[in-house]
Amino acid sequence: MEDALVLGAITLKSRLFVGTGKYAADSLIPEVIQASGAEVVTVALRRVGMQQEGVMDHIPSNIRLLPNTSGARTAEEAVRLARLAKAAGCGDWVKIEVIADTRHLLPDGYETCKATEILAKEGFTVLPYINPDLYVARSLIDAGAACVMPLAAPIGTNRGLQTKEMIGILLEELDVPIIVDAGLGRPSQACEAMEMGAAACLVNTAIASADDPVAMAQAFRLAVEAGRTSYLAGPGRVHENTLAEASSPLTGFLQ
Amino acid sequence: MHLMINGQSQEVPCTTLTDLLRALQLDAQRLVAEVNGTIIARENFDQTQLKENDRLELVHFVGGG
Numbered sequence: 001m002e003d004a005l006v007l008g009a010i011t012l013k014s015r016l017f018v019g020t021g022k023y024a025a026d027s028l029i030p031e032v033i034q035a036s037g038a039e040v041v042t043v044a045l046r047r048v049g050m051q052q053e054g055v056m057d058h059i060p061s062n063i064r065l066l067p068n069t070s071g072a073r074t075a076e077e078a079v080r081l082a083r084l085a086k087a088a089g090c091g092d093w094v095k096i097e098v099i100a101d102t103r104h105l106l107p108d109g110y111e112t113c114k115a116t117e118i119l120a121k122e123g124f125t126v127l128p129y130i131n132p133d134l135y136v137a138r139s140l141i142d143a144g145a146a147c148v149m150p151l152a153a154p155i156g157t158n159r160g161l162q163t164k165e166m167i168g169i170l171l172e173e174l175d176v177p178i179i180v181d182a183g184l185g186r187p188s189q190a191c192e193a194m195e196m197g198a199a200a201c202l203v204n205t206a207i208a209s210a211d212d213p214v215a216m217a218q219a220f221r222l223a224v225e226a227g228r229t230s231y232l233a234g235p236g237r238v239h240e241n242t243l244a245e246a247s248s249p250l251t252g253f254l255q
Numbered sequence: 256m257h258l259m260i261n262g263q264s265q266e267v268p269c270t271t272l273t274d275l276l277r278a279l280q281l282d283a284q285r286l287v288a289e290v291n292g293t294i295i296a297r298e299n300f301d302q303t304q305l306k307e308n309d310r311l312e313l314v315h316f317v318g319g320g
């Protein structure tokens with residue numbers, strides 16, 4: 001049986017989503033997307049500048065866009081951005097990101113819930129970015145979220161799976177896909193998240209800030225696949241209180 | 256005509272939204288427009304008449320995480 005990730009009405013094979021921000025040159029993006037195997041990439045919405053350059057030139061047309069609502073400080077602003085993104089004609093997926101705190105860039109769970117409720121009712125497939133808080137996650141699911149996207153560490157820090165315990169609780173308690181977003185800095189950390197049972201990982205800075213973003217995109221793809229395969233394989237028991245457990249038979253030695 | 260475009264006051268010779276985008280050399284297929292807080296569907300750009308002092312937001316996708 002195929003191991004697919006179902007989000008809203010869409011079935012995905014790839015469990016790695018990639019962001020398109022912060023690249024030294026946007027022309028790297030097609031190769032990064034290809035190396036990552038991603039079927040979903042995130043974009044942001046901003047005012048057009050004087051010269052209209054655009055990331056869209058670099059995103060293959062078969063890739064599903066996940067617009068985020070970055071820049072929104074309230075539910076109302078997130079809803080407005082989501083509607084604008086939908087009007088751009090690239091589908092009805094939206095990553096809700098409501099951040100009022102400019103120092104730590106932590107998401108506001110209350111405003112995120114309000115925006116999710118409104119947008120889910122309008123038919124959006126809502127992927128909310130959150131602190132890994134069980135109560136916020138439950139409220140989001142009640143509000144119609146298609147998944148939850150807890151942060152591993154503060155955005156853009158490459159610090160890894162700092163919130164491991166809390167994400168573990170979400171994995172234990174919730175039935176929706178859990179997509180680890182923000183803060184993953186190394187493929188090994190994405191692998192660990194997947195091995196714990198995360199449905200997918202979203203990575204931007206770790207790839208964009210690598211010396212070789214294309215190679216790093218490939219490394220994340222392999223790590224996510226390894227972690228997923230390990231999770232499905234069902235890792236063996238950890239022997240906490242045993243000094244050692246021989247792997248080879250302890251009988252039949254040569255004399 | 257005097258318009259507020261993305262928070263900036265501008266004088267642009269135009270009557271419709273399509274005229275405006277042409278005058279600004281912007282590709283209509285690549286952006287989303289809001290006029291006085293209302294999103295305008297792309298297929299309605301041609302018929303959208305602009306008025307003195309309209310407030311417009313012209314946005315598009317950029318790289319993001």
